[in-house]
Structure formats: C-alpha cells, structure tokens
Amino acid sequence: MHISRSIEILVGFFVALGFVAMFFLSMEVSNLSSVNGDDGYDITASFENVGSLKVRAPVAMAGVNVGRVTAINFDPETFEAVVTMSIEARYNQLPSDSNASILTAGLLGEQYVGLEPGGEEEVLEEGSELELTQSALVLEQIIGQFLFSSESEEE
Amino acid sequence: MTETSPLIKIRDVHFSRGSKLIFDGVNMDIQRGKVTAIMGPSGTGKTTLLKLIGGQLRPSAGFIEVDGENVHRLRRKQLYLLRKKMGMLFQSGALLTDITVFDNVAFPLREHTNLPESMIRHLVLMKLHAVGLRGARDLMPAELSGGMARRVALARAIALDPMMIMYDEPFTGQDPISMGVLVQLIRLLNDALGLSSIVVSHDVKETCAIADYVYLVSGGKIVEHGSPAQLAESDSEWSQQFMQGMADGPVPFHYAAKEYAKDLLGLEA
Amino acid sequence: MLSYFQRLGATSLGMFERLGRGSVFFVNILLSIPSVIVRPRLLIAQIYFVGVLSFSLIVISGLFVGMVIALQGFYTLSDFGAEGMLGVMVAASLIRELGPVVSALLFAGRAGSALTAEIGLMKATEQLSGMEMMAVDPVARIMAPRFLAGLISMPILATLFSAVGVMGGYFIGVGLLGIDEGGYWSQMQAKIDFSQDVVNGLIKSVIFGWVVTWIAVFEGHDAIPTSEGVSRATTRTVVHSAFAILLLDFILTALMFGDI
Ligand SMILES: Nc1ncnc2c1ncn2[C@@H]1O[C@H](COP(=O)(O)OP(=O)(O)O)[C@@H](O)[C@H]1O
C-alpha cells in the first residue's frame, strides 16, 4: 500500500512539534534549565528546627537562587535536622563561615534557605558544613513568646 | 499422497454454535481439478463449512484434511502457509475498502512476496485482465457494482496462484448477465489454472451447469451427493425438493413453531 | 431478589470474561509489534490518522483551556494579592492534570471512536476474515500499527496541549490582565519541577494513550459484526475510555503526588 509523501512529511512535522513542545515545557516552563545536573557541590548545615522546609526548596544568597535543598535528615545524636544543599558549581567563591537561616518567602509563602556571606578567605566546597545557622521561625512559638512577655510586663 | 487422492477429506465433522448444533457428522471428499458444489438451504452452515476448511473455525469432533494435512492440527505458521494455497471468495467480496482495486489485488502479493513494484504491476494487471476488469484498476471498492466487486475479489483470490478456490454464494444477488459472467469465469479459471473449486450456492440451475459433483446439505448432514445428472434423476425427496425448488418437503417451509391454532389463541402448547 | 443477584453475577462474570479476552488480545498485539517495526510505513500512516488528524482539536482546546484557567485563576489569586503566581497555577494544572486528562478524553472521542468503528466495520464486512484467509494476520497488519500509533501520538498530543495552554494563559495573564511578564515565567520556572511535574505528566499521558488505544482496538475487534454491534462498540469505547482515564488519573495522582 502506498502512503503519499505528504503524509510522511505531515507525520514528521507532527512528531517534531511534539519535541518542540516538550523542549518548551522542560526549558521555559520547568526548572530543568536551572538544575544543572550533578555538577554542583553539596554542603550541609544543622538546624534546631527546619519548620516546614521541603526537599527541593531553593537556597538563595542575596535573593538569588544559588542551589537547592537535596535532603533533610534527622541526627539522632544531636537531635538536630541536617539539611543537605547542592550549590551550583559556578558559585564556588562563598566564604566558609557563611551562615544559613531558614526564611519564609512572603507572609505565607514557602520556606527557603537563605545564606549570608561571612568574611573568611577559605571557601565552601564539597562536604563543607555551615557552623552558623538560624532555625525557622515557628509562628506559634513567636505568638506564644509575644503573649508571654506582654503578660509578664503587665504584672 | 497420490494425485488422485481427494484434495479435501472431511470426516465425521461435528460443530456447534453455542447450543445450536450445525454439523452432526459430515463426510465429504473434494476431488482435485473438479468443481464441487455444496448446496443447501440458507442457514444450514455452508459458510461455516468453508470457514472450517480454512481453519478459521475448529470442529468439535472429526477432522478435515487439505492436501494431506489436518487443518486443525497445524501450527499457526503452517496454517498460514496452507492458506496461501487456498483462495476464498467471500459472499460480500470482502475487499479492503480504503484502497483501490489495483491495491486490493496487489495486497496478497505485497504481503507475501518481495517482488519489485514493476513485477507486481504486471501480475496485478494480468489477474485483473483474467476477470475482465483491467480498466477498473483505479476505482475504489465503493464505486464497483456487486458483480464487479466479486470479480475483483476473484482476481485477488488467484493472485498467489492457489491450488483451490472456495466460492461462497458467488451468484446471490447478481443480475443475469453478471451471473453468467461469474459462472463462466469459475469454470474457465478452474480449467485454465488447474484449480480445484468449491462452489457454495443455492442457485440450482447455474451451479449444476458448472459443477462436476454436488453435495446437498441439510439439517447438519449430507442428505444427497452425486453428479448433477444423478441428482436430477434421483427420486429421493431431498433432491426433488431442492432441485425443483418446492416450498414444502423434507425441508419444512415453517420454522419450528407451536401449532398454528394454539398460537393464534395464545394458548400454551 | 434471586434474579437480581443472578443478574449481578452474570454481569460481573461477563466483565471478567471481557477483561480476560482483552488481555489475551493485548498480548497478541505485543507479540505482533516486531512485525510493525520492520514496516514503519504502516505505522506512519496510522500516526497520521490517529495523531495528525487530532492535532487541531487538541491545539485549539489546549489554548482555550489555558486561557480559562488564567481568567479564573486571576480572580481567585488577586484576592490574595498573589497574581504573580498565575503562571504557576496555569502551568501546574495543565502539566500535571489537564494536559494529560483532557487531551486523553478528546483523543478517545476523536481517534478512539474512529478506530473502533473502522475495525468493527472491517469485521462486519468480512475484511478481517478475508485477510485471515489470505494468510495475513489482522492483528499484526491492522491492530498493532493502530495501537502503536496511539501509544506514540498520545504523549505528543498531551505535551502540545499543555504547551499551547501555557501560551494561552500567557496571552490572557500578561496580555489582557497586565501581569508582569517576567514574573509569569520566572515563578513558573521556580515552582514547576521537571522530574516531578513534567515527567509525571508525560508518564500519565503514555498510560492514558495505552489504555484508550487498547480499549478502542479491542472493542473494534470484539464488536458484534452488525451495524448495531459496531455502533454499540463505538459508544463503549468512548464511555469506557473516559471512565478508565479518570480512574487511572486518580490512582496515578495519588501515587505520584501523594507524598508531597
Ligand atoms: N458468528 C456466529 N455466531 C453464532 N451463530 C452463527 C454465527 N455465524 C453463523 N451462525 C449461525 O450458524 C448457522 C449457519 O450459518 P451459515 O454458515 O452462515 O449458513 P449458510 O451460509 O448456509 O447460510 C446459522 O443458523 C447462523 O445463525
């Protein structure tokens, strides 16, 4: 049976369009372009409380995404949460005494890890651990503290 | 296997559809090089018999041998090899409706051979010429009349040069002219190509004109067989009723029913 | 009362019987796939009928679905001052759910019903029987190419649906409602994850393509060879496909996104 050449061309065009659409969804719509595979380096930081931080949450310095949270584990000896982050390879000049805090984007937004640069000459590299950390603010605790302190002031 | 042994041997074949018994011990021999007719009232299972021979249905008892091979014992591959040697002309023609007459006839050649396109063209035109439809090659099946469609199907059935062809009611619903054309074609192809033919039909006159041997089937059994001349002279009720087309006889006019008067009055039998 | 249970029993027995026949049929199709791969022209012709001819339906529907989500989303999000999240909302709902599900439903109506009717009619007009008698296996020659074509076309159509929908959302959100263009794309990129969202959406559409084409081809093959039988089989294809898509979507969503 003969199928005409124009049908073959149309089918080729159709499949090609499918690939273009897939490329568009991967590169323009999703984060594939910003996740550069494995060519980043991993650092860890321990927090007393990570709040509602999730794996894949952004890691930002000065408001710019520099990496992503890749794992959150509980350390049964220190009773702290160990957060592993993958930092993009091109940001290889971060001072080793930078500190990490868990922040919230907007009032009700998602939580992310914010890095603030320190002053050391030494830089962060694969396996480094951040010493200075600040836990997530848990809303209930803040409200509790606020009520408690205002009560004690009144007395 | 000598050349004089029958091409098809059917022995004590039983077959039912659900609870309905269609064949109750059928025996038949189809001779090589002959035109064998199978006649019988509608619904007795003539089409079913052809499908049994082609291996599309499986008998519940008995066996069918085609060219020395038990059709229902064959593995799928061997069955397909055997089918390449059997042509079948369906009642409707069964042409592929989405391709032209030419492509329909070329279909089995393209499926089963690696012949170059120029050779296929030759073969197809030859087969179409044999049925007188070389000029219709570019038509679509929907543009053909019933008689033409059957002739195209016939060209397709002989495309692979089979050893036999089964015709399922080739004359039904044809005008006298195309009927005559088909009758001639069947006899002509049979003799010219050295085929064996099985013609299933209930058109007594036309069939008897070309058949060498006739089997009469009714009620799941062979009720008569012989050459057309023998049957015409036979005084059995079966052949008399069938050959002369009488409404009532051993084949009842009425489908099995309650007694008429009781039925009309709505009484239980 | 007894007859009710008898009917129930007969119905479910019938269902299992069909499922069994359908599974055997599916295995036969799988076994025939090598014979399709050596004859890609058969496959190309079917991708044309199944995929290319569904293209305009899918693209136009995708565009409008994307535009509607943007409109609806804008009014809801602006109550929270979160219009910036519009891109995320449009992209997430399309890529995760609406792209695969709606395009599969449209595909079942457009291509699935056509497949069933075509194969059912071929059966009713003895074309399939005729093929068998010409020693051509209809499963390999007719069913398998159609099945593979559906399997290939569905993810392409679903991807196109989502991509066009995101563009539709962009026209409405940025073009009509005046949302910041950079925000539309950057928020989307920050929130839509490739492996979690795009890949899972793609997996869904492959599974839907498999189910719809399987149902369509089987219903045609299994149709009672009369005009009424074929029309019933065609209806069953659309109804059963829709049912299977929605049920599977629930299961897949629970498996894929359940733990976040
Ligand atoms: N697919 C089928 N399912 C159930 N019964 C069938 C089927 N095909 C044929 N039959 C029944 O088998 C009997 C024989 O049919 P058939 O071989 O077509 O008769 P004929 O060709 O002699 O007119 C009929 O009574 C018909 O009702």
Ligand SMILES: [Mg+2]
């Ligand atoms: Mg018949």
